[in-house]
């Protein structure tokens with residue numbers, strides 16, 4: 306039997322860590338809040354501390370594991386093991402994360418973009434099992450994704466393939482995106498920007514039950530919008546129609562480029578419920594040129610917010 310391995314997912318909100326056996330069965334897991342302001346030493350201290358605690362809790366030592374895979378919300382330079390760019394944990398930028406962790410843990414370490422890791426987990430063990438070609442779409446606070454082409458993760462030249470949130474879908478809708486462009490699907494259909502849109506409308510005086518469900522303006526999230534939607538709240542309906550339309554366009558572009566019609570989706574935007582998802586799929590089918598001949602499958606992700614952790618562990622290498 307192959308040895309144990311550890312998967313870590315460093316997100317903007319939480320750091321999650323899982324211990325897997327040689328057959329990738331999850332044995333134990335822990336998580337802690339991320340301090341996005343922490344400097345790189347402190348951040349690495351937290352990761353190293355979590356790895357050590359998880360192992361000792363399970364009567365294991367670093368000698369007993371094959372390695373540690375780390376998913377990061379970042380563009381990665383795979384050759385050098387560097388983070389090239391991250392928008393929400395600034396201290397990761399230009400940090401040699403792989404080598405720092407390898408030096409401190411003394412075991413093999415790999416680093417990977419979180420959405421790519423999630424795509425691998427869904428493809429190998431989750432909702433995408435059996436499909437040689439699939440696209441994983443993370444519809445969350447931001448919008449990310451990963452491409453599985455011919456059975457393998459496709460990273461592109463700079464490891465940035467699958468950054469589907471910055472597909473351009475409109476020249477007149479949405480806010481300036483975090484990347485600086487106006488019209489990215491992320492700036493219209495992501496959880497963060499849909500919440501911002503709802504907040505801004507309510508601040509302007511729009512009377513919406515979204516605020517009742519959220520409690521305060523700063524608490525508006527997709528769960529509150531989802532609840533308001535069930536009462537046919539008009540602002541929630543507007544958000545759904547708007548968000549779903551542009552996601553439909555995004556999936557249509559992806560289908561047009563790759564001729565792939567297996568879409569696995571995960572992330573908190575799914576909390577908007579089936580009305581949103583059904584509308585998103587209908588918008589895709591409306592825009593697609595080939596869907597009537599080859600209907601796309603939209604499949605909910607299996608691993609939810611643990612996909613990055615699973616994928617990071619899987620990417621350490623083949624199971625024996």
Ligand SMILES: [Zn+2]
Pocket residue numbers: 470471482483484485486489491492
């Ligand atoms: Zn953008």
